[in-house]
Amino acid sequence: MATSKAAYLAEKAIGHDDNAVTQQDVSSYPQSGADTMKALVWRGKQKVEIADVPKPQILEDTDVILKVTGSTVCGSDLHLYHGAVVQLADGDILGHEFCGVVELVGRAVNKVQVGKRYVASFQIACGDCFFCKQGLSSQCEKTNSNTAAKSLYGGRTAGIFGYSHLTGGFAGGQAELGEGRGTFEGVKGSKHLQGC
Numbered sequence: 541m542a543t544s545k546a547a548y549l550a551e552k553a554i555g556h557d558d559n560a561v562t563q564q565d566v567s568s569y570p571q572s573g574a575d576t577m578k579a580l581v582w583r584g585k586q587k588v589e590i591a592d593v594p595k596p597q598i599l600e601d602t603d604v605i606l607k608v609t610g611s612t613v614c615g616s617d618l619h620l621y622h623g624a625v626v627q628l629a630d631g632d633i634l635g636h637e638f639c640g641v642v643e644l645v646g647r648a649v650n651k652v653q654v655g656k657r658y659v660a661s662f663q664i665a666c667g668d669c670f671f672c673k674q675g676l677s678s679q680c681e682k683t684n685s686n687t688a689a690k691s692l693y694g695g696r697t698a699g700i701f702g703y704s705h706l707t708g709g710f711a712g713g714q715a716e717l718g719e720g721r722g723t724f725e726g727v728k729g730s731k732h733l734q735g736c
């Protein structure tokens with residue numbers, strides 16, 4: 541079995557820390573009827589494909605769902621493609637840079653408006669922790685509970701869209717619909733979801 545997949549199985553066995561304020565490991569969605577979309581998914585080392593996958597769902601009150609109108613392949617996506625980042629799983633949706641038009645917002649979202657265009661940045665931030673309060677939202681300590689990341693590096697980055705379970709396991713934006721997670725409002729210095 542590929543190292544990346546084995547590492548993810550180990551993480552599942554060890555378990556996450558319990559400090560996350562967002563749901564973890566939502567890199568693909570449970571099947572809900574015939575509601576599917578096209579997305580780029582990771583299948584293994586040097587193997588990706590466009591697949592029909594379940595559409596994202598509002599899972600938490602601070603979630604936002606975007607109809608993606610633009611997405612990029614970043615140089616750092618090559619680390620995933622080459623299998624250099626551990627804890628990818630078969631079917632994970634890739635993509636951490638995207639923009640689009642908001643289709644749906646959770647109940648706690650007031651400023652981000654349905655029908656308007658926004659750019660999502662790669663990191664997912666809580667807006668309230670030690671790092672977020674200083675505007676260092678990429679180091680948010682509440683959106684990624686990955687145990688292996690902490691033991692390997694002594695700390696963790698924030699959760700990141702489409703960038704393996706090592707960064708929280710969130711679905712990416714190389715898809716027809718992307719889901720923004722975490723706090724979109726009141727994150728000082730964050731460009732987490734920015735009007736465009």
Ligand SMILES: [Zn+2]
Pocket residue numbers: 614615616617636637662
């Ligand atoms: Zn990037």
Ligand SMILES: [Zn+2]
Pocket residue numbers: 665666667668669670671672679680681682683
């Ligand atoms: Zn935070």
